Amino acid sequence: xxxxSALILFTSFLLLYQKRITNLIITFAWxxxxxxLVTLVEAITTQHNxxxxxxxxxxxxxxxxxxxxxxxLINKLAIQxxxxxxxxxxxxxxxGIVLVLFCYYLSNILAVAMGVMLLGMLLMITRRKAxxxxxxxxxxxxxxxxxxxxxxxxxxxxxEFGVAFDVLVAAIIFGLFFFxxxxxxxxLDVDRLNRLREDIE
Amino acid sequence: MIALxxxxxxxxxxxxxxxxxxxxxxxxxxxxxxxxxxxxAAVFLLKTFLxxxxxxxxxxxxxxxxxxxxxxxxxxxxxxxxxxxxVTYMEHSIKLGRLSPGNLRLYYSMYQAFMxxxxxxxxxxxIGILWVSLEAATLTTVPLVSLYRSPESVEAAWKYFxxxxxxxxxxxxxxxxxxxxxxxxxxxxxxxxxxxxxYSHANLxxxxxxxxxxxxxxxxxxxxxxxxxxxNWLPDAHSESPAPMSALLSGLLLNMGLYALIRFKIIGNLVxxxxxxxxxxxxxxxxxxxxxxxxxxRQRNIKRLYSYSSIEHMGLMTFAFGVGTSLATFAALxxxxxxxxxxxxxxxxxxxxxxxxxxxxMEKIRGLLKLKPEVGWGLLxxxxxxxxxxxxxxxNSEFMIIMATVHNYLxxxxxxxxxxxxxxxxxFRHLQLMVYGEPTSTPDTYQAECNMWPVFCHIAIILILGLxxxxxxxxxxxxxxxxxx
Numbered sequence: 001x002x003x004x005s006a007l008i009l010f011t012s013f014l015l016l017y018q019k020r021i022t023n024l025i026i027t028f029a030w031x032x033x034x035x036x037l038v039t040l041v042e043a044i045t046t047q048h049n050x051x052x053x054x055x056x057x058x059x060x061x062x063x064x065x066x067x068x069x070x071x072x073l074i075n076k077l078a079i080q081x082x083x084x085x086x087x088x089x090x091x092x093x094x095x096g097i098v099l100v101l102f103c104y105y106l107s108n109i110l111a112v113a114m115g116v117m118l119l120g121m122l123l124m125i126t127r128r129k130a131x132x133x134x135x136x137x138x139x140x141x142x143x144x145x146x147x148x149x150x151x152x153x154x155x156x157x158x159x160e161f162g163v164a165f166d167v168l169v170a171a172i173i174f175g176l177f178f179f180x181x182x183x184x185x186x187x188l189d190v191d192r193l194n195r196l197r198e199d200i201e
Numbered sequence: 202m203i204a205l206x207x208x209x210x211x212x213x214x215x216x217x218x219x220x221x222x223x224x225x226x227x228x229x230x231x232x233x234x235x236x237x238x239x240x241x242a243a244v245f246l247l248k249t250f251l252x253x254x255x256x257x258x259x260x261x262x263x264x265x266x267x268x269x270x271x272x273x274x275x276x277x278x279x280x281x282x283x284x285x286x287x288v289t290y291m292e293h294s295i296k297l298g299r300l301s302p303g304n305l306r307l308y309y310s311m312y313q314a315f316m317x318x319x320x321x322x323x324x325x326x327x328i329g330i331l332w333v334s335l336e337a338a339t340l341t342t343v344p345l346v347s348l349y350r351s352p353e354s355v356e357a358a359w360k361y362f363x364x365x366x367x368x369x370x371x372x373x374x375x376x377x378x379x380x381x382x383x384x385x386x387x388x389x390x391x392x393x394x395x396x397x398x399x400y401s402h403a404n405l406x407x408x409x410x411x412x413x414x415x416x417x418x419x420x421x422x423x424x425x426x427x428x429x430x431x432x433n434w435l436p437d438a439h440s441e442s443p444a445p446m447s448a449l450l451s452g453l454l455l456n457m458g459l460y461a462l463i464r465f466k467i468i469g470n471l472v473x474x475x476x477x478x479x480x481x482x483x484x485x486x487x488x489x490x491x492x493x494x495x496x497x498x499r500q501r502n503i504k505r506l507y508s509y510s511s512i513e514h515m516g517l518m519t520f521a522f523g524v525g526t527s528l529a530t531f532a533a534l535x536x537x538x539x540x541x542x543x544x545x546x547x548x549x550x551x552x553x554x555x556x557x558x559x560x561x562x563m564e565k566i567r568g569l570l571k572l573k574p575e576v577g578w579g580l581l582x583x584x585x586x587x588x589x590x591x592x593x594x595x596x597n598s599e600f601m602i603i604m605a606t607v608h609n610y611l612x613x614x615x616x617x618x619x620x621x622x623x624x625x626x627x628x629f630r631h632l633q634l635m636v637y638g639e640p641t642s643t644p645d646t647y648q649a650e651c652n653m654w655p656v657f658c659h660i661a662i663i664l665i666l667g668l669x670x671x672x673x674x675x676x677x678x679x680x681x682x683x684x685x686x
Contacts, residue, residue, distance in 0.1 A: 106413065110378075117374060124367065133363060140367065144374045151381040156391045158262075159329030163373070166336045170366060173343055177359060184352035193356040196437045 001045075004038045005112045008146060009100065012119040015139060016096050019083040021131050025070045028135050032062030035142055039149050048153045050160075057164050058145065066138060066171050073175050074131065077182060084129040092126045110147050117143030130181055130188040134174045141167055204245040205256065205263055208273065209324065211239045212317035220310035225295055225302050229288035232309045236277070236284040239316065243277040246270065251673060257326065261395055264326035267680035268534075272460060273323050275538050279452050279545050280316050282655035286549045287312070287445040289652040293556055294443065299349050308348060308443075314341040315449065322457050326396050331461055332369070332376050335425065338454060339365045346442040346450075357434075357441035364434040365424055372421020372461075378414035379465070382407045396464060403471035411472045418465050419481055425458030427512050428519060429489040435512060440504035440561070444552025447504060451511045452545035456537050459515065463522055467685055470525075482523030487613065489516025494620045497627025502561050503554065506631055507547050510587060513624050514540045514595075517617070521602045522685070524609060531682040532601035535670075539594040539663055543586040546659035550580040553651045554635075563631050568640035579656040581636050586663050588625045593660075594667035 011031040018024045036058040043051030074080055086092065099122065100115040107114070120139030127133060145163075148155050155163070178188060185192045215235045222228040247270055250256065256265040265273075291308065294300040300308075318337040325331045339362070347358035383393035386405040392398045399406070420431065427435040439447045462482075469478045493513035500506040518540070521533035553576045558566050569577035586593040599621060606614040666674075 110381075114374075117370075121367065124363075130359075137363075137367060137370070140370050144370060144377060147374060148377045148380075152377065152384055152390075155329055155377065155380065156327075156394050159327065159333065159394060162330060162333030166333055166340065169337075169340050173340060173362065176344075177355075177362070180347060180350065180355045181359060184355045190359065193359060195353050196356055196360075196441070 001038065001041055004034050004041065005146075005150075007034045008038065008142075009112050009115055009119075012116045012139060012143075013093070013096060015135065016092055016119060016123055016126070017086075017089065019086060021074060021082055021084060021129065022071075022080055024084075024132060024135050025067050025074075028138060029063050029067040031139065031142055032058060032067075035146060035149075036063060038146065039154075042149055042153065046153055050157050051149070051154050053157065054145075054149065054154045054160055057160065061164055061168060062138070062142065065168070069171060069175055070131065070134070073178055077178060077188070079131075079188065082129070084127050084132050087126055087128075092122060096122055109151055113143050113147035113150060115143070116140075116146060119143075128189050128191045130174075130178060130190050133190065134171070138167070138171075202249075202256070202258065204242055204249050205258065205265060205324065207242040208239065208246055208277070209263075209317065209320055211235060211242060212313045212320065215313040216310055216317065219313050220306055222309070223302060223306065225305045226288075226292060228305060228309050229284075229291060232312060233281070233284040233288060235313065236281040236316065239320075240274075240277040240281045243274050247274055247673070251676075257397060261392075261397065262327055262330070263324045264397055265324065266684070267677045268463070268684060269323045269460070271534070271538060271674065271677045271681070272456060273320060275456075275541055276316070276319050276323065276453055279449070279541060282658060283445045283448050283452075283545060283549070284312070286448070286552070286652055286655045289650050290443070290445055290552055290556065293650065294349075304348060307344060311341045311345050315345070319453060319457055323460065327394050328376050328379065328396055328399070328464075329394050331396075331464070332373050335372075335422070335457060335461060336366065336369050338457060339369065339425070342442075342446065342450060342454065345446045346438050348443055348446070349441075351441075354441040357437035361434045361438035364431070368424025368431060369421050371417050371424075375414045375417030375421060375465075378410055378417065379406075379468075382410035382414065396468075399468050400471075403468050406468070406472045408473050411469065412477055415465060415469055415473075415478060416481075419462065419485070422458045422462040423485060426455055426462070426515050426519065427458075427489070428485045428516065429492045429512065432489065432493075432512050436505045436508040439508035439511065440502055444548055444555065447508075447552070448545040448548035451508065451548055452541040455511060455515050456541055459518060459522075459537065462519075463685060466522065470685075479523045479525045482519050483613075484523075486516045486518070486520030486523055487616070489513070490520060491516075491616070491620050494624035494627060497624055498630070500631065501563055503551055503563050503566065503631075503635070504548075504561055506563065506628070507544070507551060507587075510547075510624070510628065511544055513620075514544070514587075517599070517602065517620075520617075521605070524602075524605055525686050526605050526609065527682045527686040528601055528608075529605035530686040531678055532598045532605060534678045534681055534685075535666075536595070536598035536602070539598060539666055540587075542659045542663050543583060543593070543595060546583040546656045546663075547580070547587055549656050549659075550576065550583050550653070553653060553656075554580060557651065563635060565641065566635045568638045569636050572640040573651060575653045576651055577636050579653045579660075581632070582660050583656060584628055584632050586660060588628050589621060590625075592664060592667045594663045597667055 039055035124136035
């Protein structure tokens with residue numbers, strides 16, 4: 001259990017450091033694998049049958065479907081070999097460490113989960129490509145899911161399914177957006193989305 | 202009970218139906234008929250509430266009380282009038298070639314999905330489902346914001362999407378924390394997700410965990426309310442989406458975030474005995490209110506102007522909930538209703554103005570009263586209502602908020618009065634140029650067919666509410682205020 005938690009946190013740091021978009025998605029899929037394993041271990045040790053369903057849901061959604069969808073999209077957009085610029089890689093890693101320490105200060109049980117969530121947010125802040133933002137958001141969601149597993153043995157089934165449905169729809173909308181964004185600015189660099197700003201008289 | 206299920210079922214069933222209707226004129230009318238049926242169901246729900254009081258469904262998943270009944274009525278009503286406006290507006294968009302009939306099917310289908318997710322959020326007793334449906338409300342509106350597929354609207358939708366889902370993800374974490382803190386105290390662990398259980402066991406919840414959870418919920422749902430500094434997406438999304446969508450986003454969706462937050466405030470009142478909730482709400486509210494009041498002066502785009510006005514009003518409401526006396530809470534609840542009516546009236550008028558003049562730039566809109574008197578008068582009256590000038594009902598609620606604030610925080614009341622005056626000046630310095638004077642632009646060659654009836658309908662209701670509040674509304678709001686304060 002502790003080892004798996006550590007691995008999840010470790011993959012979060014890897015995500016923060018990963019420049020190539022393809023590797024980013026593979027790392028994200030690995031995080032999903034560890035997350036499903038944690039859920040499975042938790043299900044076996046605590047005898048909560050609902051957690052088996054959660055583990056299966058994670059496996060299907062986070063390990064198989066979303067990475068598969070992203071792979072298809074980047075193939076279609078022909079950006080397999082692109083890299084994302086990480087602004088201040090060293091500072092962002094250091095910031096990540098500080099965030100995790102802060103989480104340990106706040107709470108011991110939820111530290112890793114909160115850390116994964118905040119690292120996902122940090123990933124979104126430090127990147128410029130839309131694909132990285134999606135991975136960052138999904139990593140955030142992983143952190144929240146992890147929190148629900150370790151702290152509360154998962155949310156009630158109906159909520160679990162509702163959240164999974166929302167994440168699925170979000171992933172599909174993200175996919176549609178890639179094409180819209182590329183059509184409007186000729187790249188997936190969202191920093192270039194800057195038409196709308198305050199007009200100052 | 203049947204009325205409750207009907208209120209939810211009507212929009213849910215309509216999602217696939219509206220996706221199938223290809224004939225665009227017919228689709229608009231059917232959409233209007235469906236939303237009218239939804240409003241009638243809500244009226245029956247009100248009747249059930251007035252005779253039987255609070256209603257908890259047998260599975261405990263749905264809950265109806267004085268707080269959400271007025272908002273359900275409001276949501277279905279504005280959903281209906283905006284659907285009415287959508288008929289002519291969308292027909293015109295198709296004539297101009299900004300929209301394909303296929304996109305229109307998406308529009309009407311998502312319209313119903315949006316109505317469904319808002320009603321589910323209002324009726325859900327399960328705080329997890331509350332989150333799921335608010336997220337769904339975001340997801341359904343994203344394709345509608347970028348409906349015209351222009352670079353600007355894609356950018357606005359992207360910003361809206363990213364900021365809102367990240368924000369609302371934090372609210373999910375807050376929900377998990379709250380569930381965690383309550384799990385040991387309710388008999389059956391999974392009951393801790395039900396709002397009624399949290400409410401009845403509130404005195405046993407750990408205050409330390411609740412404080413952290415509340416901060417996450419505040420930031421999460423605060424993003425949806427558009428509280429400064431989490432407001433960045435709001436002017437963009439509200440200004441780039443089609444006008445009926447702006448009316449729904451400003452009029453209804455902002456209320457949903459506030460509704461969710463206040464649900465947790467009710468529990469927090471019983472858990473915490475410090476000022477955390479009231480001070481954070483007051484702080485965020487006041488900051489949003491003042492910031493937006495100043496920003497009103499710097500706008501050039503007519504829709505951005507009124508988007509900032511939404512931030513200003515939502516800020517003042519949040520502030521009033523933070524003050525927390527029963528008068529302030531009553532005022533804030535009343536404010537939520539009348540602001541929605543006025544703001545959707547404004548955006549419907551603005552939609553007509555934009556179709557008439559084919560521009561959103563306020564410098565190019567001149568002499569509306571001469572160009573088309575009913576549109577000019579509609580915009581003028583709606584803006585007077587939104588600015589809080591008597592006898593319109595927003596004045597009553599602002600007046601009550603000031604009275605409540607004077608009692609406890611005299612200096613803040615002074616700041617609010619100044620803020621209201623600044624905001625009023627900000628609106629009218631732009632408005633009087635647009636409404637009076639000589640028209641510069643020639644009327645649109647397509648001769649836009651203007652539908653101002655929904656606007657006058659809303660304005661009449663705001664006027665009546667300003668002079669006289671019906672007894673059922675007083676009962677609902679007083680009871681809700683007792684619950685919240």
